Amino acid sequence: MDERYRHKEIEEKWQKIWEEQNLFKVTEDPKKEKYYLLEMFPYPSGKIHMGHVRNYSIGDVLARYKKMKGFNVLHPMGWDAFGMPAENAAIDHGVHPAKWTYENIDYMRNQLKRMGFSYDWDREFATSDVSYYKWEQLFFVRMYEKGLAYKKRSFVNWCEICKTVLANEQVMSDGTCWRGHADDPGVIQKELDQWFFKITAYAEELLEWCDKLPGWPERVLTMQRNWIGKSIGAEIHFPLENSKDIIKVFTTRQDTVFGATFMSLAPEHPLALSLSKGTGQEQVVREFVEKMRRQDKAKRTAETAEKEGVFTGGSCLNPMTQARMPIFVANFVLMEYGTGAVMAVPTHDQRDFEFAKKFGLPLIMVVQPEDRVLDARTTTEAYEEEGILVNSGQFNGMDSVKAREKIAQYLDEKGLGGDRISYRLRDWGISRQRYWGAPIPIIYCDRCGTIPVPEKDLPVVLPSNVEITGTGESPLKGVKEFVETRCPKCGGPGRRETDTMDTFVESSWYFDRFASPDYDKGPLDKKRVDYWMPVDQYIGGIEHAILHLLYSRFFTRILREMGWVSVDEPFTNLLTQGMVCKEVYECPKDGYLFPDEAEGQGETIRCRKCGEQISIGRLEKMSKSKKNVVDPEYLVENYGADTARMFCLFASPPEKDLDWSDQGVEGSARFLNRVWRLFYEQHGHLQNVKPLPFGTILDGGRKSLRQKVHKTIKKVTEDIERFHFNTAISAVMELVNEIYVSEIKDNDDDGSRRVMREAVETVVILLSPFAPHFAEELWEALGDRESVIKTRWPDYDPEAVLEDEILIVVQVNGRLRDRITIPASYGEEEVKMWALKSERIRKLVEGKEIKRVILVPKKLVNIVC
RNA sequence: GCCGAAGUGGCGGAAUUGGUAGACGCGCUAGAUUCAGGGUCUAGUGGGGUCACACCUGUAGGGGUUCGAGUCCCCUCUUCGGCACCA
Known part of the structure; x- marks a missing residue:
């Protein structure tokens, strides 16, 4: 055994041995209990970052621990390889997206291997492999046949920087793109033909199952529930004046229908323009609608935005009172929600109240609170609470809650509407005007229309000879050999769809594919998928709380319907880890600085460029633009992968943000060195010594050390089970401290040596999921031939932990x-x-x-x- | 505005169910090491007070329940996250 802990040699040595022995390869074994552990796979952007190191270190502790506990552990890794940065690299540096992507993958795979993560690399794949995305095209075709994939011309979110469409989930609440560009001008609305997946067909099921996922963090479930946004209400039909047509509205307050005095339409509503024809309002309406279309939607619909609108010239009738209701177009009405039309009740809705005051529209009070009397003539705001109905015909005197039920019933009986449930969730737009993605397998024929590519003709391979320009049109449009094809139905000339699929489609089923990644007779080998699915523990960042996780839940249901998987939910337990943060250096003149661009200490840190005093200390998520990243490669080089892993796990519990600290890294390195010195000093006289059996009676220093050993086993086991890795490590530290000061440390008698042997052996085993190379090396020094990961995780001796x-x-x-x-x-x-x-x-x-x-x-x- | 999470030493963080607040680590202090420095080992380290005890005080602030509250309840403040004209 070397006197010094040489991390580099040790890590290389054991990574080679693990690979040679194929130690992490798994196959289905019905005799063993399976455990599917998955971390969110990375986008191959070039290099791994600290967020990956943290995410995968957490996963690796669990994978190794479960393996030692006797589980058959599936722990795969792959690449979320389609996406825009590859195209940007093509535009900026002239390198082909495929080359860029696969070179990055090679580099990052190597980095992950150097971290010593226990992946079954035989299962690796990239989503940009034809052997992967061809199955996605099969899903698309089948979904098209079932009406779950459809095309629609509509207003879609368009990011000017990405030059592509975004799904609703991909637009942030401030109206910017989810990718977070600097100086984002905001997402605009563009009218395009787009493909959609019918996620709304599963809105209710996705919502219901939010109550059946006890292994998920409550806040993630809350976000998903909010996103689905279920509202219970009614549909009401308002007949147009001078026409047989009706306007349908959705409302949750049908109890206030007698107070509806006007109507508001979304600017995109088809009736908006047609109603104004010949009324003299046509020009005004057209101008208003145009103006709204150009406006940033997030701004237009912000709560603080001024309520704007124009009269269409048309009117409808209140079906309950027959009162005439003028129809307006209003900026706050959304076409995508409900029916795009709102019955306006100014007395009981604050928006309508403000609108009515602005336009001098009538107010009729129809719900009265029980403790006071409101007067429509004097009231200064809408009364939105429950109460007793007045001015409401046969419903007068009824409690508003009861009235909602009765009015819905009445509407139904009279053919004027009835009970309805509305969801905020909208269908998932998946068309992207991009090259580096899975082609949508559709052919357009002038004679036969839209025809899915027959299954026997799949895959539609992404061509490689393409010019990437970044104009906003799909680059595939310029590839003649790709676009021009034959119609599968009539054999005449056909054109291929040139949009590609949103990359979130790939990540919606990769976890299924890991169960049978080599299968080529279909997307999934049912038997193997049934053995492994669902994922027992999924680990990743909270930023995917809605996007990826909701899509994956939806896709699991699609695959279930098609008979490829048997589970309802893909992820039984979810752990959302916090971000890795570090303080930023910010100069008032030169902006963010790298730490070595600053000089001085304490209060007087100055910018090296301009000499200005700079601010320091604010913790922010590590990012290149803020110049506060720590490169994992630097850490591995200087401290080793084991120290990097130890620090990530020790500094903070997994769900919390981790504050980077160089001194903390030093601390972790110091601890490993301290353990190393202990072994260097002890291993000689402890070789081939057997620990004492359970139930052995001891006294004095032997007894107290053995007690600490078994207490530590108990504590570390319990802590790993509940993901308290930081306290698990601190428990091992305590044990090491106690060994150092133990009075029996250098005793030569058999009993002392056996207790000491058990103590140091336990340190190695308990540390092995956290610092695996380090543990292997010490394990070997103790005279054991087999890899420490093949050792059973120890049980504690219940008698040894008893105190007298x-x-x-x-x-x-x-x-x-x-x-x-x-x-x-x-x-x-x-x-x-x-x-x-x-x-x-x-x-x-x-x-x-x-x-x-x-x-x-x-x-x-x-x-x- | 609504919903959710959090607030503990100089710092990161401990304290499964109400029962020794501050484990472990960082930092700091002292001593040791034939000791330049660094490293290492040992001890100390919430604040006040004391030679040392005793004692007082302390988990954002205020109130309450309890023999006992960081933990439970009510109110307030702050921070972070989500939703936000959703009819």
Whole structure:
């Protein structure tokens, strides 16, 4: 054994051995309990970052631990390889997206291997492999046949920087692109023909299952519930004046229908323009609609935005009162929600109230609170609470909750509408005007229309001879050999669809493919998928709380319907890890600085460029633009992968953000070195020594050390099970500290050596999921031939952890006054007696009447007087 | 505005169910090491107070429940995240 801990040599040595022995390869084994552990696979952007290191270190602890616990562990890794950065690289550097992507993959695979993660590399694939995306094209074709994939001309979110369409989920609440560009001008609305997946068909099921995922963080479920946004209400039909047509509205407050005095339409509503024809309002409406279309939607629909609108010239009738209701176009009405038309009840909706005041429209109070009387003539705001119905015909006097039910029933009976449920969730737009993605397998024929590519003709291979320009048109449009084809139905000339699929489609089923990545007779080998799915533990960043996780849940249902998977939900347990943060250096003149662009210390840190005093300290997520990243490669080089892993796990619990600290990394390195020195000093005299069997009776230093060992086994096991890796590591640190100061450390007798052997052996085993190379090397130094990961995770000896003397805290009136050590065997009365016998307690209690004595077994006595 | 999470030493963080607040690590202090420095080992380290005890005080702030509250309840403040004219 080397006197010094040489991380580089050790890590290379063991990575080679693991690979040679194919140690992490798994196959289905019905005799063993399976455990599918998955971390979100990376986009091959070039290099791994600290977020990956943290995510995958957490996963690797669990994978290795479960393996040692005897589970058949599936722990795969692959690449989310389609996407825009590859095209940007093509535009910026003239390198083909495929070359760029696969070179990045090679580099990053190597980096992951250097971290020592226990992946079954035989299962690796990239989503840009034809052997992967061809199955996605098969899904598309089948979905098209079932009406789950359809094409629609509509207004879609368009990012000017990405030059492509975004799904609703990909637009942030401030109206910017989810990718986070600098100086994002905001997503605009563009009218395009787009393919959609019918996720709304599963809105109810996706929502219901939010209550059946106890292994998911509540906040993720809450976000998904909000996103689906279920509202229970009614549809009401309003007949147009002078026409047989009707306007349908959705409302959750059908109890206020008698108070509806006007109508508001979304600017995109087809009736908006047609109603105005010949009324003299045509020009005004046209201008308003045009203006709205050009406006950033997030701005237009922000709550603070001024309520704007114009009269269409048309009117409809309130079906309950027959009152005439003028029809307006209003900026706050959304075409995508409900029916794009809103019955306006200014007395009971604040938006309508403000709108009515602006245009001098009538107010009719129809719901009265029970404790006061509201007057429509004097009220200054809408009353939106429940109450008793007035001015509402046969529903007068009814409670508003009850009235909602009765009015919906009435509408249904009269053919004027009825109960409806509306969702905020909209269908998933998947068309992207991009090259580097899976082609949508559709052919357009002038005679036969839209024809899916027959299954026997799949895959539609992405051509490689393409010019990437970044104009906003799909680059595939320029590839003649790709576009021009034959119609599969009539054999005449046909044109291929040139848009590609959203890359979130690939990540919606990759976890299924990992179960049978080599299968070529279909997308999934049912038997193997049934063995492995669902994923027992999924780990990744909270930023995917809606996007990826909701799409994956939807896709699982599609694959279930098609018979490829048997599960309802893909991920049983979800762990969302926090971000990796570091302080930023910001100069008032030169912006963000790298740490070495600053000089000085403490209060007087200055910019090297301009000499200006700079601010420091604010913690932000590591990002290139903020110049606060730490390159994992630097860490591995200087400290080793094991230290990097230890730090990520020790510094903070997984769900919380991790604050980067160079000194913290030093601390982790120091700990490993401390363990190394202990072994260097001890391994010689502990080789081929066997630990004592369970139940052995000991005393003195042997007993106390052995007790600490078994307590540590118990603690670390429990902590790993509940993902408290930081406290698991601190428990091992405590054990190491205790070994250092143990009085039996250098004893030569058989008993001491056997206790010591067990102690150091336990340190290695407990540390092995965290610092695997380090543990292997020490394990070998102790004389063991087999890899430490093949060792069974130890059980603790229940007898060894028992204490014969325990510390009892003695309180007087709830305040700590003394601590006494007594034999653990003492009964209640004896404990109380000894507590009262304590000198300090006697002084405090003297002359007072003892009213009560409370005893918490093995913990405390509280004397009340 | 609504919903959710959080607030503990100089710092990162401990404290499964109400029962010794501050484990472990960083930093700092002292001592040791034939000791330049660094490294290593040992000990100390919430604040006040004391030679040392005793004692007082302390988990964002205020109130409450309890023999006992970081933990439970109510109110307030701050931070972060989500949703936000969704009819």
